Amino acid sequence: MYDSPSLENEVTDKAIKIAADKVQVFYGDTHAIKDVDVQIQDKTVTAFIGPSGCGKSTFLRCLNRMNDTIDICRVQGQILLDGEDIYDKRVDPVQLRAKVGMVFQKPNPFPKSIYDNIAYGPRIHGLAKSKADLDVIVEKSLRRGAIWDEVKDRLHAPGTGLSGGQQQRLCIARAVATEPEVLLMDEPCSALDPIATGQVEELIDELRDSYSVVIVTHSMQQAARVSQKTAFFHLGNLVEYGETSQIFTNPVDPRTESYITGRIG
Amino acid sequence: MTDATASGAAPQKPASGSLLELDARTKRRNAAEARFKFYGMAAVGIGLLFLVLLLVSIVRNGVPAYTQTFISLPVELQAEKLDKNGNRDPEEIKKVSTFGYNPLIDQALFRVLEENGVESPFEKGADLRKMVSASAAAEIRDYVIANPEKIGETVSFRVLASSRVDGYLKGRVTREDLARDKNLDAEHLDIIDQLKEAGAVARTFNWSFILGADASESRPEQAGIGVSMLGSLFMMLVVLLLSLPIGVAASIYLEEFAPKNVWTDLIEVNISNLAAVPSIVFGILGLAVFIQFMHLPQSAPLVGGLVLTLMTLPTIIISTRASLKSVPPSIRDAALGVGASKMQSVFHHVLPLAMPGILTGTIIGLAQALGETAPLLLIGMVGYIASNYPDGVASGFLDPNSAMPAQIYEWAKRADPAYYERAWGGIIILLLFLMTMNIIAVILRRRFERRW
Known part of the structure; x- marks a missing residue:
């Protein structure tokens, strides 16, 4: 409805949305990410898996330059979004983050009303010309966040009063309200119960139609359920990247195999 | 077999010591806890006793004024x-x-x-x-x-x-x-x-004690605190207008924008140290800079306000930074994540959440400045007999005046015992102001926090 599938996408393999080339990340003296090359496809769910501290969240945060807020963090290498280097000096991270939205580990709604939570992004980016426009965007986003039916009667109640699962879907709705092209999710279900997790996973699957979704997860079952592509990180290295089915059934690298079978991690 | 029936009928003996009796070690620990609670209660009691003594003596000595x-x-x-x-x-x-x-x-x-x-x-x-x-x-x-x-x-x-x-x-x-x-x-x-x-x-x-002006040493019956109250008011206006914007801007910059390096560390350490500098040092600084160098009028509430601003700034900066720090980083991430600029994330999300803390810190800083005497000593706001009301706003800032604590100090040091009672009476008014300001701080805090 919002993005009619282009002919090209159906004929050829899906287009490359993000291409990372020899990315290195340092925290002070710590070499957190080593030589990561990865190509993330458009309209695909890509999962980053790996043991704690392996750098998957760090790498995810490189994709919308959220690491800029950490003083001691340095990024080297190249990350291309639609062929443009996002670490180019001319790139304003604010503009980048409007294209590359992010959902965080802990649901973090603003302490404002549900309506204002969603409307904030469109307002600062000037996406709505009138109040009516904004109402439309809010409703559309809440519907895409699969939370409209639950909150439509209390749009002006505080967003912090929702349950954890609802808050996380609100945050997803907030992220899609600015019409991003890529959606980054940093362990979006780790603070949720199994039912809320199920709802969010269902939502991620729907979002695949419109966006390129990159999700970091601790749960291999979740990666297997929602993603088409999986990348396995270990000690800052990208060990293996490929079709999810192939990674889980027939991994090439012995480290991937031992992680998936539960021997390391 | 016989053992089993016996143990079934008679209560079993505990394997190691009865739970119904306290062993020596537990008794000692309980006694230590009881002693500690007693010390704590005694400390609170002594504090309350002194507070009551203070209030009773102030009221007893001050009310006759x-x-x-x-x-x-x-x-x-x-x-x-x-x-x-x-x-x-x-x-x-x-x-x-x-x-x-x-x-x-x-x-x-x-x-x-x-x-x-x-x-x-x-x-x-x-x-x-x-x-x-x-x-x-x-x-x-x-x-x-x-x-x-x-x-x-x-x-x-x-x-x-x-x-x-x-x-x-x-x-x-x-x-x-x-x-x-x-x-x-x-x-x-x-x-x-x-x-x-x-x-x-x-x-x-006697309304003229509250509203009137100070009098000469030989007429204690005529002396009032009203004019120096105005002096304090003009000073507090200066302090508020200068220290709130400067303090909040400095804290926001240091907390949210400044890079963390040697220089900002140095500034941070110095601000903390400034908060502990004796107020009389600020007084002598004010004398040197504002009066001797800049030739601002002596004894003027403007100069008093400038000196007290210097003194209040560290307090406001420290409390503002603390309340900015206490805003969860997830809110900043959320704002940046939807594409807000750093400044938008600070002004739209962080600052409103930090507001109750900032206001409380400011009012506490103002209350501190209101009760400060030592710096006023050096810029000539003590000893001056404030016998006239200022003619208008400009003269309120620029004409010589005194301030409430300075007036109280002045009365307390005069020889006539009739002034002694007036010093206590002045302290009652000063305390009422301080209490009012603290209550306002509490109310503002409640109001802003109740929103969510």
């Missing part, structure tokens, strides 16, 4: 003394100094004694006049200048009694004290006793 003894005098405004030429020209009336009014007061006093049938051992009016404050003549003169048409009539005045008479009614002055006092004799007190019976002398609530 709010009442004052007045003498009702029917004064005949004799035309031949006040307006010799009889043309009611204000300029000519002004030529009669307060000395010219003294005979009128004497006459009125004799008349009051006569009307009430009081025997007086004093022949001379000047002796009798010792019962009346030296301010009485000025009060009558001001009235006459304002109402020249009243000349020739007899007008009833309520004039201040002298501070010795006032002290006698308040129990501070006894006949024995007066044996060594040339300002008043025991015979005066006999007259006062009789006049009090007759209702011509009464002790009533």
Whole structure:
């Protein structure tokens, strides 16, 4: 409805949305990410898996330059979004983050009303010309966040009063309200119960139609359920990247195999 | 087999010590805990005791300052003394100094004694006049200048009694004290006793203590704290207008924007140190910079406010930074994540959440500045007798004035014991202001926090 599938996408393999080339990340003296090359496809769910501290969240945060807020963090290498280097000096991270939205580990709604939570992004980016426009965007986003039916009667109640699962879907709705092209999710279900997790996973699957979704997860079952592509990180290295089915059934690298079978991690 | 039936019937013996009896170690630990609770309660109790003692002594010593003894005098405004030429020209009336009014007061006093049938051992009016404050003549003169048409009539005045008479009614002055006092004799007190019976002398609530100006050393009965209250008000305005924006801007920059490096560390350490610098140091800095270098007027609330701003800034910066720090980083991430700029994330999300803390810190800083005396000592706001109200806003900032704590200090160091009571009375007003400010801080905090 919002993005009619282009002919090209159906004929050829899906287009490359993000291409990372020899990315290195340092925290002070710590070499957190080593030589990561990865190509993330458009309209695909890509999962980053790996043991704690392996750098998957760090790498995810490189994709919308959220690491800029950490003083001691340095990024080297190249990350291309639609062929443009996002670490180019001319790139304003604010503009980048409007294209590359992010959902965080802990649901973090603003302490404002549900309506204002969603409307904030469109307002600062000037996406709505009138109040009516904004109402439309809010409703559309809440519907895409699969939370409209639950909150439509209390749009002006505080967003912090929702349950954890609802808050996380609100945050997803907030992220899609600015019409991003890529959606980054940093362990979006780790603070949720199994039912809320199920709802969010269902939502991620729907979002695949419109966006390129990159999700970091601790749960291999979740990666297997929602993603088409999986990348396995270990000690800052990208060990293996490929079709999810192939990674889980027939991994090439012995480290991937031992992680998936539960021997390391 | 027999064992099993026995144990089934009789209660089993615990394997190691009974739970129903305390062992020695547990007893010792419980005793230590009980002792600690006692120490804590004792500490709180001592604190409360001192607080109660403080409040009781302040109220006991300070409340008498709010009442004052007045003498009702029917004064005949004799035309031949006040307006010799009889043309009611204000300029000519002004030529009669307060000395010219003294005979009128004497006459009125004799008349009051006569009307009430009081025997007086004093022949001379000047002796009798010792019962009346030296301010009485000025009060009558001001009235006459304002109402020249009243000349020739007899007008009833309520004039201040002298501070010795006032002290006698308040129990501070006894006949024995007066044996060594040339300002008043025991015979005066006999007259006062009789006049009090007759209702011509009464002790009533004294608004002019709260609203009036300070008086010279010899007229404690006339002194009030009103003008220095205005001085404090103008100073606080300066402090608020300067320290809030500067402090908040500095904290936001340091907390949210500044890179973390040696320089910002150095600044941070220095701000913390400044908060601990004795206030008199700020006073001498103010003297050197604002008065000697910039030639701003001495004793002016503007300079006082500038000095107190310097003193308050570290407090405001520290509390603002603490409340900015306490805003969860997830809110900043959320704002940045939807594409807000750093400044938008700070001003739209972080600052509103930090507001209650900032306001509380500011009001606490202001309250601290309101009660500060030492820096005022050095820029000349102590010792100056604030006897006039400022004419307007500009003169309120620039004309010499005092401030409440400086006024209290000034009264406390004066020799006349009547000033002692006024110092305590001033402290009550100062404490009321501080309490009000703290209550406002609490209310603001509640209001802003209740939103979510």
